[in-house]
Structure formats: C-alpha cells, structure tokens
C-alpha cells in the first residue's frame with residue numbers, strides 16, 4: 001500500500017506540549033503553558049451550563065446545518081444565514097476550502113511565516129504553493145498580488161498573523177481586493193480578530209458586502225475559550241458557502257459545541273473582560289521585552305513573537321525545565337519564540353525565567 005505521493009513528506013502537526021506530560025517528564029509541580037494561544041481565563045460560565053444541559057441529548061445526532069447557532073450568529077453579525085458555515089474548528093474550514101477549491105497543479109499564495117494549516121492542506125490537494133516572505137512580520141500584500149497568475153485559485157491572509165501578531169489594514173486589504181481577479185478566493189483568517197485594538201484593522205463585514213470572492217474565518221477556540229469543543233465558522237457570499245458545503249461532513253460539529261458556542265456568543269461581558277486583560281498584559285510583556293532589549297513584533301493578538309538571539313529550540317528547552325511551555329521550531333525564524341500572553345502572575349514569572357535563561361545563554365550581560 002502506498003499513500004498519495006504528495007503527502008509522504010508532510011510533517012505530522014506538532015501541538016504545544018501538554019502540561020501533564022511536562023510535569024511528569026521533568027518532575028515539576030507547576031507548569032505554565034504559553035504555547036497554543038489558549039484562553040488563560042477559561043470560558044464563559046454560560047457556555048459551561050449550556051454544555052451540561054445539552055449532554056441530555058448525547059444519543060441524538062447534531063443538527064448538521066447548525067440552524068439555531070447560525071441564526072444567532074447571523075443576527076449578531078448582521079449577515080444572512082446563507083453566508084455562514086460551521087466547522088470542527090476553523091481548521092476544518094481551512095481543510096474544506098482546500099478540498100473544494102484546489103485541484104492538482106492549481107497555485108495558492110500565502111505568507112511565510114504564517115499559520116501552518118494553509119500549506120498543509122494545499123500539499124494534500126497537490127496544489128503548487130507560492131510563499132511570500134513577511135516584511136518586518138507583516139504580510140506583503142503588493143508582493144502577494146504580484147505572485148497571482150492565471151493558475152492562482154486561493155490566497156491566504158492571516159490577520160492578526162500567527163505567529164507574528166501583525167495585522168493588515170483596511171486600506172491595504174481594500175486596495176488588494178480591488179486589484180485581485182474576482183475569481184480568486186481570498187481567505188481572511190481572523191481567528192484573533194476579537195483581540196485587536198488597532199483602529200486601522202480591516203472591517204471584514206464591510207468588505208464582504210463589496211467582494212464575493214472573500215471569506216472570513218473565525219473561531220470559538222481563542223477569545224471564547226472553547227478550544228476543546230472544536231467549533232469555528234466562515235462568513236462569505238452564499239455561493240462560496242455552497243461550494244464549501246459540498247465537501248462538508250454531514251455532522252461535522254458536535255451538539256455540545258453548538259450549544260456552548262450559542263451561549264458563549266451571548267456573553268459579551270466575558271469576551272470584553274478577556275480582551276481588556278489581554279491588552280493590559282500585552283503592554284506589560286512588550287514593555288519587558290523593550291527593557292531586555294529584545295526585538296519583537298508589536299502584536300494585536302494573544303501571543304508575541306520575540307527574537308531571543310540564540311536558537312529558540314534551546315530557549316524552549318531551558319524554559320521548559322523552569323516550567324514554561326512556549327513555541328519554537330519556526331522554519332524561517334530559528335531564533336524566535338512565540339509566547340502566548342497569560343495571566344498577570346504567569347507573565348511576571350515568565351519574564352523572570354526568560355531573563356535567567358538569556359543570562360545563562362550569555363545573550364544578556
């Protein structure tokens with residue numbers, strides 16, 4: 001037996017290390033995970049109640065079309081229900097987009113570094129991947145536009161970008177959308193949109209009114225704190241949503257996930273609180289990196305990409321031994337660590353540990 005040739009060399013996704021594994025392997029009592037951009041404040045108590053209530057219905061298949069959740073979200077966003085699709089995480093929407101739109105030999109354009117799943121799913125579909133380097137951590141939209149050929153089917157834009165936390169502005173995106181061929185699908189991954197406080201951030205709902213070839217992706221895994229339940233969504237023109245629906249599994253989102261998402265959507269206070277705390281802690285961490293003389297990209301998300309000035313896989317190991325899980329192994333950025341923004345107390349402990357690690361590595365005097 002032989003799997004498809006194009007997938008043989010794909011790396012298996014390496015998730016952030018689980019806290020329990022690290023505790024056991026290193027004999028540590030306390031381990032702080034700042035690796036997967038999870039919500040350190042948990043999730044809304046309303047979501048928790050909704051999950052418990054929904055457990056009653058475990059023996060019944062979910063509503064494949066998520067009608068109630070779709071209605072609630074459509075009202076929340078001011079879009080038509082036909083403009084929404086749900087996935088087992090936004091990850092599944094990325095997979096479905098690749099599956100519906102990319103044929104072998106089609107070209108697809110993305111930044112580098114960016115979220116790994118665009119490339120991964122394009123490889124599975126045997127598409128030709130065109131990667132455009134970031135400039136100072138930001139998408140180079142003019143270069144991405146110039147890379148579009150008559151074979152291009154899908155362009156991926158991640159804003160805020162994972163791992164650099166940078167955004168694309170409304171002006172940049174609007175001019176990009178005006179210039180790109182209208183039969184190229186532009187995927188705007190807004191997994192971290194709820195954390196943004198930059199007034200120049202794009203307004204995807206406004207752009208969706210003007211451009212039928214745009215899809216916005218969002219998730220309940222980050223600010224809503226429901227990563228374990230796997231639920232995310234796409235917003236686009238009904239024709240784009242129809243195309244994606246053709247490849248969707250019949251029951252791709254779980255009942256408890258749909259119920260929790262509906263409840264979480266109704267708890268704006270929880271979201272506002274997480275957002276404020278994240279902004280405060282972001283400013284603290286960026287201030288500390290300035291004090292330590294470390295280069296970072298100013299972030300609009302709940303993580304920061306920082307240049308530790310020695311191989312970040314070694315910084316990762318040293319921090320792990322001190323009880324902090326971070327994220328290294330960035331193919332294009334060997335000295336950079338991505339650190340999720342945690343709770344106040346955890347961030348202060350992290351800075352103390354990082355300072356020690358940098359002194360031990362003789363990066364700091």
Ligand SMILES: *Cc1c(COP(=O)(O)O)cnc(C)c1O
Pocket residue numbers: 037088089090091092115158161162189191218219220221227230231232
């Ligand atoms: C976390 C993340 C996602 C996927 O989130 P799901 O948990 O699959 O909903 C998508 N895009 C980016 C950029 C992310 O960081």
